Amino acid sequence: MRHAVLYGPHDWKIEEVKTPSVGDDEVLLRIKACGVCHSEIHQWEVKVNGLDYPRYIGHEIAGNVIEIGKDVNGFQPGDRVAVWADGKGYAEEISVKANRLHKISTGISFTEAMAEPIACTTNAVMKSDIQLQDTIALVGTGFMGLILLQQLKLLSPKFIVAIDVRSEILDVAKQLGADFIINPQKENPKKLINELTEEKGVDISFEVGGNESTLNLAADICRMEGKLVMFGYHPGPRSIKDLGYWNWMAFNIINAHFRNLETILNGTRIGMEMLNSGKINMRPLITHKYRLDNIEDAFMAAKSKPAGFIKSVIVMSNIDT
Numbered sequence: 001m002r003h004a005v006l007y008g009p010h011d012w013k014i015e016e017v018k019t020p021s022v023g024d025d026e027v028l029l030r031i032k033a034c035g036v037c038h039s040e041i042h043q044w045e046v047k048v049n050g051l052d053y054p055r056y057i058g059h060e061i062a063g064n065v066i067e068i069g070k071d072v073n074g075f076q077p078g079d080r081v082a083v084w085a086d087g088k089g090y091a092e093e094i095s096v097k098a099n100r101l102h103k104i105s106t107g108i109s110f111t112e113a114m115a116e117p118i119a120c121t122t123n124a125v126m127k128s129d130i131q132l133q134d135t136i137a138l139v140g141t142g143f144m145g146l147i148l149l150q151q152l153k154l155l156s157p158k159f160i161v162a163i164d165v166r167s168e169i170l171d172v173a174k175q176l177g178a179d180f181i182i183n184p185q186k187e188n189p190k191k192l193i194n195e196l197t198e199e200k201g202v203d204i205s206f207e208v209g210g211n212e213s214t215l216n217l218a219a220d221i222c223r224m225e226g227k228l229v230m231f232g233y234h235p236g237p238r239s240i241k242d243l244g245y246w247n248w249m250a251f252n253i254i255n256a257h258f259r260n261l262e263t264i265l266n267g268t269r270i271g272m273e274m275l276n277s278g279k280i281n282m283r284p285l286i287t288h289k290y291r292l293d294n295i296e297d298a299f300m301a302a303k304s305k306p307a308g309f310i311k312s313v314i315v316m317s318n319i320d321t
Contacts, residue, residue: 001016001017001018001019001091001092001093002014002015002016002017002091002092002292003015003016003017003056003088003090003091003092004058004090004091004292004295004314005054005055005056006043006044006053006054006055006056006057007053007054008047008053009044009045009046009047010044010045010296012295012296013054014292014293014295017091019093020093020094020095021095022067022068022069022095023069023095024069024070024071024072025069025071025072025097025098025099026068026069026072026095026096026097026098027065027067027068027069027072027075027081027095027096027097027098027101028065028066028067028068028093028094028095029061029063029064029065029066029081029083029093029094029095029096029101030063030064030066030092030093030316031061031062031063031089031091031092031093031094031316032062032063032064032110032315032316033061033062033063033109033110033111033113033313033314033315033316034058034059034060034061034062034089034090034313034314035060035111035114035116035117035311035312035313035314036060036298036299036301036302036311036312036313036314037059037060037116037117038142038143038144038210038233038302039233039235040057040058040299041299041302041303042235042236043055043057044057044299045303048235055087056087056088056090056091057087057088057089057090058085058087058088058089058090058091058314059084059085059086059087059089059116060089060114060115060116060117060313061082061083061085061089061094061096061115061116062080062081062082062083062104062110062111062113062114062115063080063081063083063094063110063316064077064078064079064080064081065077065078065079065081065101066093068098069098072098073098074098075098075101075103079101079103080103080104080110080113081101081102081103081104081113082101082102082103082104082113082114082115082272083096083100083101083102083115084100084115084116084119084264084265084268085100085116090292090295090314091292092292092316099265100265100268102115102268102269102272103276104272104276105275105276105277108275108276108282109283110315111286111289111313111315112275112282112283112285112286113272113275113282114282114313115268115271115272116268117143117144117147118147118267118268118271118272118274118275118280119264119265119267119268119271120144120231120256120257120258120267121144121147121148121151121231121271122151122267122268122270122271122274123256123258123263123264123266123267124148124206124229124231124256125148125151125152125155126267126270127254127256128204128206128227128229128254128256129227130152130155130157130204131203132155132156132157133156133157133158134155134157134158134203134204135157135158135159135161135196135197135202135203135204136152136157136159136160136161136202136203136204136205136206137160137161137163137193137202137204137205137206137218137221137222138152138160138161138162138163138173138178138206138208139163139205139206139207139208139209139214139217139218139221140163140164140206140207140208140209140210140214140232141162141163141164141169141170141172141173141178141208142164142169142208142209142305142310143285143310143311144208144231144232145162145164145173145206145208145209146169146172146173146176146285146310147280147282147285148206148208148231149162149173149176149177149178150176150177150279150280150281151274151279151280153176153177154279159179159180159196160177160178160179160180161178161179161180161181161182161192161193161196161202162174162178162180162181162182163181163182163183163184163189163217164181164183165183165184165185166183166305167183167186168307168308169310170182170183172284172285172310175284176281176284180192180196184217189217189220189221190220190221193221197223200223200224201221201222201223201224201226202221202222202223202226203223203226203227204222204226204227204229205218205219205221205222205226205227205228205229206218206229206231206256207228207229207230207231207232208231208232209232210232210233210234211232211234212238212239214232215230215232215234215238215240216240216241219240219241219245219246219249219251222249222251223249224249224250225249225250225251225252226249226251226252227251227252227254228246228251228252228253228254229254229256230253230254230255230256230257231256231257233257284310285310285311286310286311286313287308287309287310287311287312288301288306288309288311288312288313289312289313289314289315290312290313290314290315291314291315291316292314292316295314298312298313298314299312
């Protein structure tokens with residue numbers, strides 16, 4: 001079977017490798033789709049100290065079960081499943097622990113069944129402990145922000161403000177439930193947020209963009225003793241514009257990242273239940289699809305974000321899209 005291997009920055013090789021073996025508690029999966037995660041862009045773009053190359057990345061996986069281990073119950077060949085995995089997803093086949101699989105409902109395509117990002121947003125929402133009538137801002141409404149938006153909307157906040165520099169993405173945010181949209185390149189976010197909150201700032205400010213400017217903006221619009229949720233992925237150093245201000249405002253700073261496997265798998269289960277029941281709509285978020293041979297193009301799109309871009313996904317042959 002074929003596997004895309006990252007040997008260094010922008011250096012992919014499509015290699016023929018053996019089909020992975022299947023342990024007693026494992027399942028062999030024929031991969032149909034694997035999303036390109038924002039957290040992978042840094043290690044694709046530069047050679048990261050401390051990381052070994054070649055690298056076998058890709059963790060937003062969906063596909064068909066083709067073989068099960070002797071101790072596996074609840075799955076059988078042919079099942080359509082989404083997977084939480086820690087790599088090796090840019091390939092035609094993968095073996096994974098059966099407890100990391102979640103069935104996909106009829107009507108949900110493989111490209112929509114991205115279990116890992118949904119697990120991340122689900123756990124972040126639960127950790128943030130949203131209350132009825134909270135005022136919420138999402139600073140950054142790309143792929144992850146638009147999933148967060150849909151889940152937060154279910155908790156009956158007073159309002160949700162979507163903030164992004166791409167007007168076309170803000171239009172999607174509005175369609176998915178944002179009460180207000182703000183483009184910082186055209187409007188003053190702090191001024192508008194103050195008008196909506198009687199000069200206080202929002203109760204909960206989600207930093208989703210994963211860069212220095214969104215981090216500082218998220219703090220600027222959060223109220224005193226409000227929750228500043230750091231959801232975006234920050235792989236390098238950041239400078240806080242005014243740490244004294246953060247200190248004075250007594251923010252409740254929430255790191256919405258998780259490394260405990262049990263927590264991740266619980267979020268995966270809850271998130272996939274929400275997707276399968278129609279409470280999360282992933283279809284408008286999957287905008288760019290590429291074959292395995294064109295994986296470099298998929299990463300270039302994720303980095304440059306061409307017009308209309310929200311998410312790029314690697315797809316295999318004979319996929320239901």
